Amino acid sequence: MPKLVDHRERRREVARATSALIAEAGVGAITIRAIADRLNYSTAIVQHYFSNKRQLLLYTLRMEGSLGHHRIEAASANDPGDLVGMLAAMMPLDLARTKSWKTWLAYWSSAMLDPDIALEQRRLFDSLRSLITHSLRYHGRGSDLRRDIDTELVSRRLLALVHGIGMEAVCHPDDWPPDRQLTALVDEIRDLTGLDLHDGFAEERERLRRGL
Template sequence: MPRQVDYEERRLRIAEAVCALIARSGMEAVSLRDVATEADVSMGAVQRCFHTKEDMLLFALEHVSQRVSERADQRIAAASTPQAASTLLSHTLAELALLDEASKTQAHVWLAFVSRAPAGERLPAVLRDTYGKLHDLIVWLIRYGQDTQEIPEHLDAVQEAHTLLAVADGLTVHVLAGHHSPEVALAVLQRHVDHLLR
């Protein structure tokens, strides 16, 4: 059993190293040698954990997605009204948009993966799946709000989710580019959520 724990811990450490390299120097900086150095493991350890560079990159992407999901759950749990649809939507979208300083590395990494998608083989499918799950989550939150009568029933949850996900994704780019501050971006997201509640 300890060997399995070590293996999983090493894979996570390598994923963190991949993310750090991408955030600092871009996707081009990700080589087995540089990842091994960043993770403080041997190249052989990296190769034992991941058969190909693409496997390593996809695991790092899944790791980022998992961390964003965990932070959204924590943020919702800490909210004063965690069961309100408006709270659930606002906090979930804020985490998906990766707007705060703690999320900056993940935002850089996420956008690096998105920009690499057209050239990848398996990456586009992983991103489609991830975006599909995010869309489904937002649809569910909107329908939950409709069930609790916080959101009008006549609104099309699927179409509203398309809009909210696109706005959150776009704001990630605007904040990273310095076009908007995180505070302005959060206000934009909140206006979109408030629009649903009318």
């Protein structure tokens, strides 16, 4: 009796291998043959799911974006006001998130030349800004958030901050250990919004210590 194959999981397996290779060697290293060799599959198996490199790259980008979005949603699921936890979920604070960042950085160069990749990134960034805005408005129901801020603009600035710190931390990890990333994040949130979230800083450090 032929072995049953979970085709959805097989596609994800191929995409995970693609993401790992991108993190290691960049988008230019991706070929159908390279992914097949990495998984010890024939090229025919990989091409059954992705007929060409472009399909493979777009699917992998969507998968990485979905995983990142779910990670960020999970960080604020129990506390919509956990702005530090939400933003920290986007930052390269551990090996798994650093790998994701290396993949994303490789895609950014492709986005300048490929409108479909650029569109996928824009959709993800729009959804992330929406989550940040929601958290800021949650704080706005109390008295801690500064009343004069534009939550949409601050959301953009916070996302840009995360991108800047993340890029620096991936390229110069010795200069940006996790504590320094978190300290810069909390300080900038305070300067932009008036929120003192050092309790969130302590909670995130504890999560990192416990490997959560």
